[in-house]
Amino acid sequence: MKLEMNQDFTKLPRAGSFLRAAEATDGPSPFDVTMLAHDERHLRRKVLELAQGEKVLVDLPEPTALEDGDVLVLDDGRRAGIVAAKEEVYEILARDPLHLSELCWHIGNRHLAAQIETGRILILRDHVIKAMLEGLGASVKEIVAPFVPVRGAYSGHGHAHGHGHHHGDHEHGHGEPDKFGRMPGDPHYGHNHA
Incomplete structure (x- = not known):
């Protein structure tokens, strides 16, 4: 607009x-x-x-x-x-429920927003992640659908960090890039894993 x-x-x-x-x-x-x-x-x-x-x-x-x-x-x-809104996403299908949970772990380990449903996962399109998931045996299909990812456990505040590791000083203001150039919404906003 x-x-x-x-x-x-x-x-x-x-x-x-x-x-x-x-x-x-x-x-x-x-x-x-x-x-x-x-x-x-x-x-x-x-x-x-x-x-x-x-x-x-x-x-x-x-x-x-x-x-x-x-x-x-x-x-x-x-x-x-x-x-x-409808978005361009990947529909990820697994062989069985255990395989689906393993795929969820790999997606979560990369801090990706994911819509987890019985029998499938939806994520925003990223060709690198698609290749990884296919390498893990997933069936990945491009679709257009509303994207409603699960909220994180620490999502009550727009700046929460729930990763269980030190985040260092917070020299940035809310709504502004942090010292690493990341914007709010990035799961690593305000800290670095170095």
């Missing part, structure tokens, strides 16, 4: 909070939705265009990973739904 730089963003409806999908069942239904790719659902302050064309200023207190089914709560009480 292209924004006009002379637009007064203070005039846009503001969404200062959100509800997780499980909490959003009570109250009004969303008046509109926005379709966002996995990487676009990681946000704090951004103008989003809803499906019917209205623009909304998302102004959350901290960086947040929104999920399919979550709702933005506008200051005027209206709600806008979050829908996972």
Whole structure:
């Protein structure tokens, strides 16, 4: 979406909070939705265009990973739904459940976002990872589908690190590249394994 730089963003409806999908069942239904790719659902302050064309200023207190089914709560009480956009992903199939769990381990060991379902895994396309998975005996097929990866165990805060190792000093601000050039959302943001 292209924004006009002379637009007064203070005039846009503001969404200062959100509800997780499980909490959003009570109250009004969303008046509109926005379709966002996995990487676009990681946000704090951004103008989003809803499906019917209205623009909304998302102004959350901290960086947040929104999920399919979550709702933005506008200051005027209206709600806008979050829908996972279709993305180019790999569908990974295994020989059996044990093989599927082994493939999950290899994907997780590389800190890749993964949608894990009974009988298959979805990941964003990466030809190097595809070759690795095929080398491990997986069947890998290119598909286009909504991508809703599982949330990490430490995903409650947009800057959590749950790897169980030292992270050194944090000389970066939230929403800015760290001293290694990594952006928030990168599992190694703020630290190096060297």
